[in-house]
Structure formats: structure tokens, C-alpha cells
Amino acid sequence: MPWWGWPTILFFTTFLIGVFGVMAGIGGGVLFVPLAASFFPFHIDFVRGTGLFIALGSSLAAAPHLLEKNLASLKLAMPSALVASTFAIIGAFLGLWLSALNPAYIQGSLGVTIIGIVFIMLFAKNSENPSVTHGNYLTQLLQINGIYTEETTGKEIRWTVHNTTKGMLGFVIVGLLAGIFGLGAGWANVAILNLVMGAPVKVAVATSSFALSITDSTAAWIYMNKGAVLPILTVPSMIGIMLGANIGSKLLPKVKPSVIRNMVIGVLFFAGVRSLMKAFGI
């Protein structure tokens, strides 16, 4: 194959990831890393570097709109992202270190993580408006609360969160996974913000999407400084996923999201198994 063959296939693959990722409500990074690590010839070090920039680029593109609409909350994102980004640094070094010891360690643990994510996606059910009557000390100290307008009803929703300490412990894991594997980790953010801390689901989804831009920035610098960002992979992937997400968001009203979501979860499961097999040299 000529040199441009794989980057071109990568571009079309990321375009499809963008289209289906948006329709399924699943971030691009979590689909990209296992697929590219399992089915492309690129080394997993470069795949993870690109995965981080895909997640970062998607988050930065969505952030202005979400913040302006008050769906994403700066006050909720800041403490969560601080914990996650601190551990993303540790994760990034851990990932590069493990990969230098033996890339199969990363490939195998990526497979296990992806299969775990598939089960979380299948069984975690979000709660639309969890009942939070009062926040705890940390919530009040950091004034984690806000207001947004529910567009379907025009009603103003006032919200706060609880279980802040437990939630922050969850972000330790989110940060580590983001750093080690280059995954966006939106699937975990939403569960923590909504199910553990009690943020309304719309606020949880939007804040998760926005917070990734903070979390992934620290790990992205480490991958870039170590030389793990190859423009020939990163640029076509970022452009592909952005174009795809744009098309996906236009197709969204015409498709049944649950069908697409199950399809994408199926692909993710397959990529997780493939990654695990690759680790064992199968």
C-alpha cells in the first residue's frame, strides 16, 4: 500500500466514528483508540496520542455552545477536572512506561477496559432529574450549583450536587484511564456526575463533554512532549471526526438513537475483544 493508504482509510474511519458516535451519544476517543489499535498498523503509543487530541478537539468544539446555554457548568467542571487532570498526568506516564516495558500490557488492559465500558454502557441507567435537597460542605464551599432552562418545557431548573467526595474519587479513575489509554472517558464522567453526585442528566452530559477539554489538556502535552503525536495520524483523524460529528448531528433527528447505540456498543465490544486477542498474540 502507498504511504497515503492507511492515513486515507483512517480519515474515512474517523469520519464514520464521528457520524455514529454522535448518533449513539458516545465520544469519539473511546471508539477510536480500540479500533485504531486493533485494526491499523500504527503503534499504540501514536494511537493513544491521537486519541487524546480527538477527545480534546471534540470537547473544545462543543464547549462554547454548552457553556453559553448554561448546560455545562464551570463550577461543577473545575473541581472534577482538577482531580481527573492530576491523575491523567500520572496515567500518561504510567501508560508510556508500561508500553515501553511491553506494548502487550497496554493492549491487553485496553481490551479489558473497553469490555468493562461496554457493560457500564449497557447497564448504567441515567436519572433525568435526581433529587438533591442539600449539598455537603464541599458543595457549599465551592458553590457547586446552577440554573439552566429546559428547552422542551421552558422551565428554569435549579440544581446542586451531593456526594462530592465520592464523586471526586471516581474522577481519580477517569483521569488515570484518560492518561493511560488516551480515552475521552465521557462514559464514566456522566455516570459519576449524574448517578453519584446527582446533577441533572443534561448538566452531567454537557459538563462531562466540557470537562474533557481540561482533563485531556494535561495528558495531551505529555504525549506531545514525548514525541507521540504524529501529524500524519492526528490531523486526518481530527478532521475526519469533526466532519463526521457535523453530519451525525444533522442525521440525529432522523434515526433511532437506541438502535445506533446498540450497534456502536457491539462494535466497541468487538474492538475490545480484538485488542485483548492482539495482546496475547492471537
Place this chain on the structure above:
Amino acid sequence: MENFSSFENASEQQLYAKIVYHMNHLGLFALVAGFALYLTGMLTPHVPLEDLPQYWSLPLEQYLEKTGALTGWQWISELGYGDVAPLIGVAVLASITLVCYLVLFFQFLQRGIKPLVVITVIELFFMLLSASNLIQISH
């Protein structure tokens, strides 16, 4: 029961959104422009495009050893090379949060919101630390 009427969004949120919007456009423009210069051959790359398939499947350390690719901030001095030029866009995108947090720091300081000032300072410290390439690991 908490006083729900006192709930509010951070006023800095709208400013943050504007900075992200403009810097993201700038970063994407630099990324695409740098990549176009690379692909069209207007800027010669360190590693010729047709040789890349020999290297992209290598572990990072071997790739760096065999291609002599640069690490840390050395790329700044090599911007005339095709495979380095797109890194300007990458660096702009990775810096957006850093710039936003610098602005937040002064805003929160002015409003005297100490807990948020502390969070901003710690986050800035970690961002600058990771961007500085000062942390190293040995195998």
C-alpha cells in the same frame, strides 16, 4: 434544605466560552494550514512521507531513535519542516485551557472567591508542569 434562590452560574462562564471559541478556530486553522504545507511538499519533512510506513508501527522510543524526531519544545526551532509545522496547531489547541484558566485566575482573584482561586492555581500548576516537559520517567 438549601436556599435554591441563591443558585447561580459562574459569570466567568460566558467569557470562557468566547475564549475557547476563538482559540479553537485559530488552532484548527493553524493545524490544517500546517498539514497542507506538509502534504503538498511546500515544506520538506524530517522523515519523507513515503518512508513513514516503516516507522509508524515502531514503539515510540525506537521511532525517536531511528528518525531522530524531536521531543519537548525542540520543535519550536524546527518549524520550517513539514512534519513539524502542524504542531503549531496542536500546541494552540492544547494551550486553550491554560489561557482560559489564566483569565479565570484573575477574575476569581478580583471577586475574592478564594476556593476557586486555589483550584485555578493548582490546575495551572499541573498544566504548566505537563507542558514544560520537566517531568521525566526512566525505564
